[in-house]
Amino acid sequence: MKNRALFIYALGYLAFLYVPVLFLPIFSFNNSQFIAFPLTGFTTRWYAGLGADAAMQHALGNSLKVGLVTALLSTMLGLTAAKAVTQYRLRGAAAMLGFISLPLFIPDIVLGISLLLLLGLLNLPLSLASVVVGHMLVCVPFSITVLIARFEGFDRNLEEASADLGESGWMTFWRVTAPLMMPGILASLLLTFITSFDEFLVAYFLSGTEATLPIYIWGQLRFPERLPTVLALGAIILTVSVALVIAAEMLRNLGVKKPMVGA
Amino acid sequence: MSFLSISQVTKAFGGLPVVNAVDLAIERGEFFALLGPSGCGKTTLLRMIAGFETPDSGTISIDGDVMNNVPPHQRPTNMVFQSYAIFPHLNVFDNIAYGLRKLKLSKDQLRARVDAMLATVRLEGLGGRAADQLSGGQRQRVALARALVREPKLLLLDEPLGALDKRLRETMQVELRAIQRKVGVTFLLVTHDQEEALSLSDRIAVMSAGKILQIATPRELYERPNCREVADFIGEINFFHATVREITDTTATVNAGLLGIVTLPSANLGSHGIKRDDHILLAIRPEHVRFAPDGVAGEITSATFLGERSHFHVKIAGRSEPVSVSGNAGPQGSAVALIFPPERLIGLPSAD
Ligand SMILES: Nc1ncnc2c1ncn2[C@@H]1O[C@H](COP(=O)(O)OP(=O)(O)OP(=O)(O)O)[C@@H](O)[C@H]1O
Ligand SMILES: [Mg+2]
Numbered sequence: 347m348k349n350r351a352l353f354i355y356a357l358g359y360l361a362f363l364y365v366p367v368l369f370l371p372i373f374s375f376n377n378s379q380f381i382a383f384p385l386t387g388f389t390t391r392w393y394a395g396l397g398a399d400a401a402m403q404h405a406l407g408n409s410l411k412v413g414l415v416t417a418l419l420s421t422m423l424g425l426t427a428a429k430a431v432t433q434y435r436l437r438g439a440a441a442m443l444g445f446i447s448l449p450l451f452i453p454d455i456v457l458g459i460s461l462l463l464l465l466g467l468l469n470l471p472l473s474l475a476s477v478v479v480g481h482m483l484v485c486v487p488f489s490i491t492v493l494i495a496r497f498e499g500f501d502r503n504l505e506e507a508s509a510d511l512g513e514s515g516w517m518t519f520w521r522v523t524a525p526l527m528m529p530g531i532l533a534s535l536l537l538t539f540i541t542s543f544d545e546f547l548v549a550y551f552l553s554g555t556e557a558t559l560p561i562y563i564w565g566q567l568r569f570p571e572r573l574p575t576v577l578a579l580g581a582i583i584l585t586v587s588v589a590l591v592i593a594a595e596m597l598r599n600l601g602v603k604k605p606m607v608g609a
Numbered sequence: 610m611s612f613l614s615i616s617q618v619t620k621a622f623g624g625l626p627v628v629n630a631v632d633l634a635i636e637r638g639e640f641f642a643l644l645g646p647s648g649c650g651k652t653t654l655l656r657m658i659a660g661f662e663t664p665d666s667g668t669i670s671i672d673g674d675v676m677n678n679v680p681p682h683q684r685p686t687n688m689v690f691q692s693y694a695i696f697p698h699l700n701v702f703d704n705i706a707y708g709l710r711k712l713k714l715s716k717d718q719l720r721a722r723v724d725a726m727l728a729t730v731r732l733e734g735l736g737g738r739a740a741d742q743l744s745g746g747q748r749q750r751v752a753l754a755r756a757l758v759r760e761p762k763l764l765l766l767d768e769p770l771g772a773l774d775k776r777l778r779e780t781m782q783v784e785l786r787a788i789q790r791k792v793g794v795t796f797l798l799v800t801h802d803q804e805e806a807l808s809l810s811d812r813i814a815v816m817s818a819g820k821i822l823q824i825a826t827p828r829e830l831y832e833r834p835n836c837r838e839v840a841d842f843i844g845e846i847n848f849f850h851a852t853v854r855e856i857t858d859t860t861a862t863v864n865a866g867l868l869g870i871v872t873l874p875s876a877n878l879g880s881h882g883i884k885r886d887d888h889i890l891l892a893i894r895p896e897h898v899r900f901a902p903d904g905v906a907g908e909i910t911s912a913t914f915l916g917e918r919s920h921f922h923v924k925i926a927g928r929s930e931p932v933s934v935s936g937n938a939g940p941q942g943s944a945v946a947l948i949f950p951p952e953r954l955i956g957l958p959s960a961d
Contacts, residue, residue, distance in 0.1 A: 504694050506694070
């Protein structure tokens with residue numbers, strides 16, 4: 347009896363989570379400008395329209411650039427921070443981690459406005475670079491969280507063994523640390539990329555004249571006739587995002603069952 | 610100067626000295642053991658020799674070179690870690706070849722060298738095995754091979770057999786000794802297992818709470834422990850309180866309470882500066898106590914059959930702790946008498 351109630355609850359919850367999202371792909375294939383039931387027929391013309399949309403492709407290019415740079419820089423910072431926190435007995439490490447994670451809890455709109463003010467005060471121009479800086483504030487904590495989990499199962503003796511066998515710090519990093527951390531590094535790259543790629547508010551404040559994809563989509567919403575095209579774009583982004591998140595999760599768990607320690 | 614020379618080395622963690630003013634000299638080609646209870650600072654001392662910890666004070670030199678400021682990857686030492694630290698992403702061959710990169714050997718030379726090492730540790734044909742498909746004994750051999758293949762001047766072994774079961778441990782002890790003889794490298798082995806230290810090493814340093822108590826050959830350590838702690842730690846031993854009555858050049862007469870007035874060779878008092886009227890401890894090993902009709906009367910409270918000789922606890926009047934005796938006597942409850950041959954009694958300074 348109780349199990350049944352729980353099952354129905356879970357089903358309801360999943361429906362609440364995912365049914366709205368399903369409208370995106372459904373209407374993106376609907377042969378009508380108007381988003382309304384009943385569906386009028388199947389078409390791929392909204393998708394075809396994307397191929398000819400130069401402004402959209404430019405925005406997509408910007409988003410990819412920002413996403414890649416953010417992912418690389420955040421993961422590098424995350425890697426060094428996670429290593430420091432887990433492997434050296436740092437004083438105040440817990441407090442420091444708290445501070446690093448703080449941007450996660452500050453509303454993006456506040457974060458965006460403060461960065462905008464800061465750049466204005468410093469007389470720095472708004473550009474994709476300023477978007478990267480804003481995104482890193484949000485992404486570095488993600489990266490650290492993913493990588494700390496990975497480092498916690500890491501036997502420090504392995505790095506010492508490498509030094510003992512004649513390798514310096516850098517060679518030890520390349521020959522031992524990086525290969526063993528690779529699943530965590532890839533997971534961090536994917537998660538930070540997705541986070542940056544999907545981010546709207548901070549980018550909206552900091553991008554200046556260059557639009558990222560979410561900003562472009564926001565702009566398109568003013569034109570009702572563009573709505574189905576936006577839905578098609580949204581459906582593509584959704585599919586790719588879900589695939590990347592699943593890949594990141596699989597990487598994160600990869601090799602966790604096999605203990606990474608030397609024992 | 611000795612091959613490995615450690616002089617007044619001290620290391621503290623959070624204000625607590627873990628290694629305390631240690632002096633140690635080890636000769637080239639020796640199999641030397643560092644023996645002590647868990648937490649006494651053995652690993653810390655070993656890690657300072659390998660370069661993973663820096664001494665707060667004192668010097669460490671190997672083959673005449675001071676090591677204090679040499680980083681681990683440039684020291685002529687290699688280490689077998691307590692956890693073995695086998696690289697999990699590399700197979701057996703690549704684990705062993707790991708430390709040979711800088712020699713820039715050709716493929717064939719590298720293969721020959723690794724294969725020879727695999728043979729030395731009796732892992733022929735296992736080069737392709739993944740690290741997580743090895744048994745405990747095999748991991749131990751890989752760790753040993755990986756260190757030895759670099760031909761270090763000094764091999765450091767941190768409880769290398771601790772993770773193995775008893776039978777495998779005994780086999781590996783014999784092998785370890787044979788390998789050391791074969792390669793001729795100086796071995797410094799850390800262990801808390803006194804049997805392992807006694808059976809493997811040329812000399813042993815007994816450590817306790819960061820200090821070295823005694824450095825001696827296994828036999829000396831067993832027969833002439835220099836303090837109560839060492840005597841207690843190495844094998845089993847009985848202690849009796851006594852007071853010195855008279856010391857001459859050759860003999861010492863002591864009042865040993867329950868054992869009466871005993872005259873023993875003064876050499877048995879060692880070089881502790883024991884004088885007349887001092888309170889001392891008399892120590893005697895269980896196998897040196899004899900059952901004989903005219904001795905101190907007692908009763909057997911437990912008997913453990915151990916083959917040729919059995920082990921007994923004998924309660925004697927006026928003493929709470931039973932006396933440990935190894936020999937042959939009746940079952941539990943039998944009345945017996947014990948003799949404590951004076952030449953087997955060792956005098957040690959009493960703590961109080
Ligand atoms: N990096 C460190 N920071 C703080 N304390 C430490 C550190 N390393 C060791 N200690 C402490 O120093 C003491 C000695 O440790 P050590 O590992 O040298 O002992 P050990 O003799 O090797 O013991 P075992 O036989 O259990 O391996 C222990 O009390 C340990 O807690
Ligand atoms: Mg230890």
